[in-house]
Amino acid sequence: MTTKILSVDDELDLELLLTQYFRRKIRKGEYEFFFAHNGIEALQKMLEHPDIDIVLSDINMPEMDGLTLLKKLNDRHNPALKVIMVSAYGEMSNIRTAMNNGAFDFAMKPIDLDDLQVTIDKAISEIAFVKQTQKEHGQLVDIKSDLALAAEIQLAILPQQFPPFDDLKSVIDAFASMKPAKDVGGDFYDIIRIDDDHIGFTIADVSGKGVPAAMFMAVSHTLLRLAGKKKTNPVDVITESNNVLAAESFDNMFVTLFYGVMDVRSGTVEYVNAGHNPPYILRSNGTLETITSSKNICLGVIEDYAYTSDTITLQKGDSIITFTDGVTEACSTTNDLFGETRLEALLPTLSGETAKGLVDKVLQAVHTHAEGAEQSDDITMLTIKRL
Numbered sequence: 544m545t546t547k548i549l550s551v552d553d554e555l556d557l558e559l560l561l562t563q564y565f566r567r568k569i570r571k572g573e574y575e576f577f578f579a580h581n582g583i584e585a586l587q588k589m590l591e592h593p594d595i596d597i598v599l600s601d602i603n604m605p606e607m608d609g610l611t612l613l614k615k616l617n618d619r620h621n622p623a624l625k626v627i628m629v630s631a632y633g634e635m636s637n638i639r640t641a642m643n644n645g646a647f648d649f650a651m652k653p654i655d656l657d658d659l660q661v662t663i664d665k666a667i668s669e670i671a672f673v674k675q676t677q678k679e680h681g682q683l684v685d686i687k688s689d690l691a692l693a694a695e696i697q698l699a700i701l702p703q704q705f706p707p708f709d710d711l712k713s714v715i716d717a718f719a720s721m722k723p724a725k726d727v728g729g730d731f732y733d734i735i736r737i738d739d740d741h742i743g744f745t746i747a748d749v750s751g752k753g754v755p756a757a758m759f760m761a762v763s764h765t766l767l768r769l770a771g772k773k774k775t776n777p778v779d780v781i782t783e784s785n786n787v788l789a790a791e792s793f794d795n796m797f798v799t800l801f802y803g804v805m806d807v808r809s810g811t812v813e814y815v816n817a818g819h820n821p822p823y824i825l826r827s828n829g830t831l832e833t834i835t836s837s838k839n840i841c842l843g844v845i846e847d848y849a850y851t852s853d854t855i856t857l858q859k860g861d862s863i864i865t866f867t868d869g870v871t872e873a874c875s876t877t878n879d880l881f882g883e884t885r886l887e888a889l890l891p892t893l894s895g896e897t898a899k900g901l902v903d904k905v906l907q908a909v910h911t912h913a914e915g916a917e918q919s920d921d922i923t924m925l926t927i928k929r930l
Contacts, residue, residue: 546667547594549577551585551612552601552629557654564656582607586615596623597666599650599659602630602637610641617645623673625666629654690726690754697727697757700764705899707734708742714807715742718898719925720906722869722918729756730867730923731764735771740808743771743780746865746925747800748819750841755796763788763798763842777804777815781842781850785817788843797843801865810857810929815850817842820868823887825901827860829894831887862901862928864890869920873909876916881909898926 550561558578568574577592579585581604589595598616602609613626625647630638638649647669648662698721705718719732729749737743745767749756766784774780781802788798801822803814816822816837824832839850857863866886873881889908893901902924909922 545572545575546596546663546670547575547577547592548597548599548663549579549585549588549592549595550599551579551582551604551609552599553580553604554601555580560654560656565660581605582609582612582615585612589616596625596670597663598624598626600626600628602628602634602641610637610644613641613644613646623670623677625670627659627662627666687726693727693754693757694723697723697761700761701731702734708736711742711807714930715805716898716928716930717744717926718902719746719923720902721921721923722906723921724869724918725753727754727757728752728921728923729760730869730921731760732865732923732925733764733768733771734925734927735768737772737775737804740806741775741804742807743777743802743804744865744925744927745771745800745802746819746822746867746923747798748867748869748921748923749798750796752920755794759793759796759798762791763800767800767802771802775804776852777802777813778850778852780804781815781817781839782848785842785844785848785850786846789846789848792843797841799841803863805857805927807929810859810861811854812857812863813852813854815839815852817850820866820871822863822865823890824855824857825862825864825890825894827858827894829891831891833887857927857929859929860894862894862898862926864901864905865925866905867921867923869918869922870905870909870924872920873913873922874916874919875912876914879912881912885912898928901926901928 561576565574577588579588583606600609600612609628616626628638628641628646628649631652647666650659650662706712706716717734721730729751732746735743749760766787770780770783799817799819801816801819803812805812817839818837818841821834821836840848871881871883871886893904
């Protein structure tokens with residue numbers, strides 16, 4: 544690329560000197576020179592050619608001197624523009640002022656053109672670095688914007704209305720929350736309507752973090768929702784989803800999840816726990832029960848794995864509390880995990896809460912425990928309460 548250089552000097556013979564010395568680079572298109580005789584003319588040239596890279600400016604000039612010009616150029620806040628000041632040897636105080644005010648380098652009169660060449664080359668190298676940095680910064684801004692949009696899309700595909708079904712408001716209460724550790728996350732939850740008497744619900748945690756996990760999350764969520772709308776047997780839903788994920792799995796990614804099908808009239812829940820944290824049952828009297836730990840493997844590991852299901856029953860006033868390990872593994876500034884013990888101590892005190900109140904108070908306790916420590920994992924909860 545051509546380096547554009549503006550020479551600002553009231554000595555007219557400098558124009559001839561520069562064009563003669565750098566004639567080969569000018570002919571090859573490496574350099575392009577512009578000339579002005581004072582600061583005012585220089586600013587006009589900068590308006591006409593805003594892509595000028597280097598300004599070679601004398602200090603002592605009529606109408607507007609070089610130090611004033613330097614200040615005007617600094618006001619543009621363009622780090623890719625480099626100003627080289629030129630002055631007589633006896634004006635070292637002005638050179639020092641110029642350097643303190645942001646000049647890139649200086650040259651002494653009479654100009655040693657070989658030395659000037661070295662200075663220009665150094666400026667070109669610095670300009671290339673700055674422009675590359677600006678380009679990368681622009682790319683990062685674009686990526687950040689894309690990630691923000693992706694986060695909005697990710698949340699949009701998850702249920703946001705609770706309870707999700709108007710005709711079941713007198714039968715069940717539900718609430719969920721997902722807070723990614725990064726811009727986008729790998730956790731997800733869902734509640735789907737299967738038929739008049741059955742709903743399917745799930746909470747899941749994809750391996751990994753960031754964009755790859757978010758993409759795998761979207762695929763997993765879609766597969767489960769499609770299969771869940773067709774089948775009432777949770778084993779069939781999980782088996783179908785697992786076979787697709789295992790066949791198409793990239794980079795050994797997998798997903799742990801708890802998937803249940805609830806008969807909203809009887810409170811019976813048939814579920815498959817595929818390597819996920821065991822949920823809790825909070826009885827209406829404040830008794831807390833832990834669902835048996837999973838003997839199934841995660842989804843996306845082995846095709847045609849024989850998943851098994853279990854059954855629980857929610858009585859009126861009982862809640863099932865599902866969560867990802869971001870809740871129990873939330874870490875304080877002293878590296879102390881929130882842990883199952885704190886969660887199991889807190890939940891019995893919340894038996895009278897709505898589903899939203901229960902989730903909110905657990906997450907508030909997790910937030911208080913973290914004491915401002917950086918969140919290291921996605922934090923997700925889903926609670927369903929039988930009314």
